[in-house]
Amino acid sequence: MNKVKSDFSRRGFLKKVTAGIYGLITFMAGIPLVSFFVSPAFIKSKNMWIEIGAVEDFNNENPLGVNYNKEIKDGWNKRTVSSTAWVYRSKGELIALSPICTHLGCTVSFDEERESFACPCHGGLYDKEGNVIGGPPPKPLKRHEIKFEAGKLLIGEPVDRSSGVA
Amino acid sequence: MFNSVINWLDERLHLREGFKELLDEPLPEGVGWTHVFGSISLFLFVLQAATGIFLSMFYAPTPEAAHLSVSYVQNELFLGSFIRGLHHWGSSFFVVFTVIHLLRTFIYSAYKYPRELTWVFGVILFNLVLAFGLTGYLLPWDQKAYWATVVTLNIAGTAPFLGDIIQKILQGGDVIGSVTLTHFYSLHVIVLPLITIGAVAIHVFLQKRQGITPPFKSPDEEVKFDSRFWPDQLFKDGVAILLIFLILSGFAMLFGAPLEKLADPTDTSYVPKPEWYFLSMYQLQKLFPGNLELIGTIIIPTIGVLALLLLPFYDRNRSRKLKDRKLALTLMAIGLMTVGGLTVMGAADDSSGKLTAVVETAEEEEPSRLQPAELSGRYLYQNESCMNCHNIGGNHGEGANDLLQTSGEKSIIWLKEHFSNPSLAQPERNVEQASLKLDQIIDLKSFYFRLSTPQRDKLLTVTEDILYSANLFSSYKCGACHKIDDPEPGFGPNLAGVTLKHDRDYIYDHFLDPQKYEPNSIMPKFDWLPKKELNALTDFMYYFEE
Numbered sequence: 001m002n003k004v005k006s007d008f009s010r011r012g013f014l015k016k017v018t019a020g021i022y023g024l025i026t027f028m029a030g031i032p033l034v035s036f037f038v039s040p041a042f043i044k045s046k047n048m049w050i051e052i053g054a055v056e057d058f059n060n061e062n063p064l065g066v067n068y069n070k071e072i073k074d075g076w077n078k079r080t081v082s083s084t085a086w087v088y089r090s091k092g093e094l095i096a097l098s099p100i101c102t103h104l105g106c107t108v109s110f111d112e113e114r115e116s117f118a119c120p121c122h123g124g125l126y127d128k129e130g131n132v133i134g135g136p137p138p139k140p141l142k143r144h145e146i147k148f149e150a151g152k153l154l155i156g157e158p159v160d161r162s163s164g165v166a
Numbered sequence: 167m168f169n170s171v172i173n174w175l176d177e178r179l180h181l182r183e184g185f186k187e188l189l190d191e192p193l194p195e196g197v198g199w200t201h202v203f204g205s206i207s208l209f210l211f212v213l214q215a216a217t218g219i220f221l222s223m224f225y226a227p228t229p230e231a232a233h234l235s236v237s238y239v240q241n242e243l244f245l246g247s248f249i250r251g252l253h254h255w256g257s258s259f260f261v262v263f264t265v266i267h268l269l270r271t272f273i274y275s276a277y278k279y280p281r282e283l284t285w286v287f288g289v290i291l292f293n294l295v296l297a298f299g300l301t302g303y304l305l306p307w308d309q310k311a312y313w314a315t316v317v318t319l320n321i322a323g324t325a326p327f328l329g330d331i332i333q334k335i336l337q338g339g340d341v342i343g344s345v346t347l348t349h350f351y352s353l354h355v356i357v358l359p360l361i362t363i364g365a366v367a368i369h370v371f372l373q374k375r376q377g378i379t380p381p382f383k384s385p386d387e388e389v390k391f392d393s394r395f396w397p398d399q400l401f402k403d404g405v406a407i408l409l410i411f412l413i414l415s416g417f418a419m420l421f422g423a424p425l426e427k428l429a430d431p432t433d434t435s436y437v438p439k440p441e442w443y444f445l446s447m448y449q450l451q452k453l454f455p456g457n458l459e460l461i462g463t464i465i466i467p468t469i470g471v472l473a474l475l476l477l478p479f480y481d482r483n484r485s486r487k488l489k490d491r492k493l494a495l496t497l498m499a500i501g502l503m504t505v506g507g508l509t510v511m512g513a514a515d516d517s518s519g520k521l522t523a524v525v526e527t528a529e530e531e532e533p534s535r536l537q538p539a540e541l542s543g544r545y546l547y548q549n550e551s552c553m554n555c556h557n558i559g560g561n562h563g564e565g566a567n568d569l570l571q572t573s574g575e576k577s578i579i580w581l582k583e584h585f586s587n588p589s590l591a592q593p594e595r596n597v598e599q600a601s602l603k604l605d606q607i608i609d610l611k612s613f614y615f616r617l618s619t620p621q622r623d624k625l626l627t628v629t630e631d632i633l634y635s636a637n638l639f640s641s642y643k644c645g646a647c648h649k650i651d652d653p654e655p656g657f658g659p660n661l662a663g664v665t666l667k668h669d670r671d672y673i674y675d676h677f678l679d680p681q682k683y684e685p686n687s688i689m690p691k692f693d694w695l696p697k698k699e700l701n702a703l704t705d706f707m708y709y710f711e712e
Contacts, residue, residue, distance in 0.1 A: 014398070018396075018397045018400050018401040021401070021408055022400075024408065025209075025407060025411055028411065028415075029213060029411065032249065033216055035245060036248075039243050039245070040224075040243060042244075076237065
């Protein structure tokens with residue numbers, strides 16, 4: 001009777017160890033595979049500064065669309081994409097707005113008559129400073145980081161405006 | 167919670183009963199550690215499928231993008247080289263363990279009545295494993311991939327009657343290229359996996375249906391069943407699988423997966439060699455030259471496969487005892503030794519001897535004087551970023567890669583690739599791209615090849631001034647018109663001995679306005695050069711005096 005009982009617990013233990021081994025193998029193979037698969041989501045693209053013109057060219061108070069080319073990494077390809085930044089001077093300070101609507105990513109353009117940015121997709125509307133004045137956008141237009149080098153204006157990544165500005 | 171879900175399902179589907187049938191199989195005595203190889207093979211199939219699926223998410227099957235995307239996986243993705251390594255070495259392990267499984271089955275007589283069909287599907291699966299290896303080999307689209315596939319497809323082409331058309335169907339037209347790659351890709355990731363899953367299912371179903379062969383027992387002997395598939399055998403399988411997985415991971419981590427430079431169909435110097443598990447066939451085909459080639463490429467391999475496939479039907483000896491099967495075991499040993507011997511011969515046989523001969527004849531033809539391109543190449547070696555990764559015999563650079571160790575061995579195309587994008591030719595390292603002009607690449611190439619000649623020491627002791635001048639000479643393309651040791655006439659006068667004809671002032675002023683001295687000269691004025699460079703170029707003429 002005792003022998004049968006100890007035999008049973010021995011088999012029970014063997015079953016647990018065996019299940020454990022297969023679990024271990026699954027984890028040991030699964031974790032590297034999954035982290036490999038998700039890794040591109042965590043590759044940070046390099047912050048590149050792009051020269052878009054001479055500082056003294058931008059004295060306009062209404063946003064001026066400046067087209068520029070940007071090298072982007074697309075997986076194993078490198079591509080050049082053209083994009084627009086809306087540059088203007090506000091109280092003497094240069095500002096470069098990104099034209100990407102903060103709602104669903106369509107491209108806005110400046111309407112000189114109404115002095116506002118309008119999004120063609122869902123009717124988002126921003127004033128010329130990029131603040132939301134109508135429609136669904138949740139946040140103001142992003143502003144590019146800016147720096148000056150030898151009289152030239154360089155723009156970096158567009159960043160969210162701090163909430164204080166709106 | 168978990169139990170109640172199981173109970174809910176079981177009430178409807180009677181799953182427990184099914185699993186009991188599948189897992190609670192009683193095993194005859196003597197079954198144990200020698201019976202783990204089928205499970206290992208199945209595990210390797212699942213692992214190849216898993217790594218393959220994730221690799222396919224980052225792979226583009228076109229000749230333009232394939233190599234780039236593999237290089238991207240290798241160099242830029244987290245654990246990319248490890249996952250590639252698992253898949254690459256996994257295929258070798260797969261071959262090894264299916265062969266061991268097959269041999270074990272043979273030794274234990276498990277292919278005999280009533281398990282003939284299990285054996286037949288096993289042999290089919292073994293051939294599918296080889297087909298996976300063959301089709302997967304092309305996908306990285308590097309030199310090795312391309313040239314091995316050229317040979318394989320041409321072997322298919324030697325088959326009688328339909329060979330030519332089979333080759334064209336496989337490669338998808340007259341040339342090996344885009345369509346070949348998409349064909350092989352589809353075969354590798356869709357067609358072969360589907361067939362394999364079906365064959366595995368039948369193979370395993372047959373085994374479960376008929377049970378394990380009692381080891382070394384005659385069919386009429388009484389058999390004692392002393393263990394169960396779950397958990398006894400699955401425990402042993404699990405331990406073995408874990409061990410193999412650890413070893414495989416070690417291979418993947420230590421050696422990664424090779425990625426040669428981009429396939430170059432115009433390269434005539436590349437000597438293709440197949441993966442080790444095809445070396446025996448590669449060697450076999452060399453034993454039958456000329457008209458007899460067909461014997462090595464098609465006839466013997468076909469006979470071999472048929473002999474394996476039909477084994478249970480012509481081996482009518484019912485006994486499973488080793489002492490009754492001396493002939494079968496002897497034939498197996500002969501077969502193994504033949505394949506093993508051919509593999510070793512194939513591995514040992516390389517054509518490096520021929521390549522050395524080529525280099526030696528090239529040396530004899532080299533002019534003995536160091537040429538401006540070679541000197542300029544050394545200047546570039548020192549002033550571009552070469553020295554970060556390279557050294558020359560322990561000096562001339564901080565890097566770990568000694569140029570003398572490969573000197574003369576790398577092909578011109580490899581070098582060109584390496585100079586224009588260092589990480590492309592050596593994907594295991596990620597080197598920042600140098601922006602070299604074509605002329606500079608040619609200079610570096612000349613320098614590299616000169617390092618493998620007896621003039622090496624002279625090249626490495628030339629003064630910095632001469633190197634600087636030589637680089638100017640090269641970058642202003644003086645050599646395009648002026649030859650030095652080349653007997654062929656150039657557009658301009660040969661510069662050898664020019665300092666014997668003219669004095670230094672003449673040479674210096676001649677740069678400023680050639681037409682002043684030679685009214686018919688077509689040489690452009692170099693009066694725009696800085697004085698320092700003019701002086702250096704003038705001094706350089708004295709180098710040709712020797």
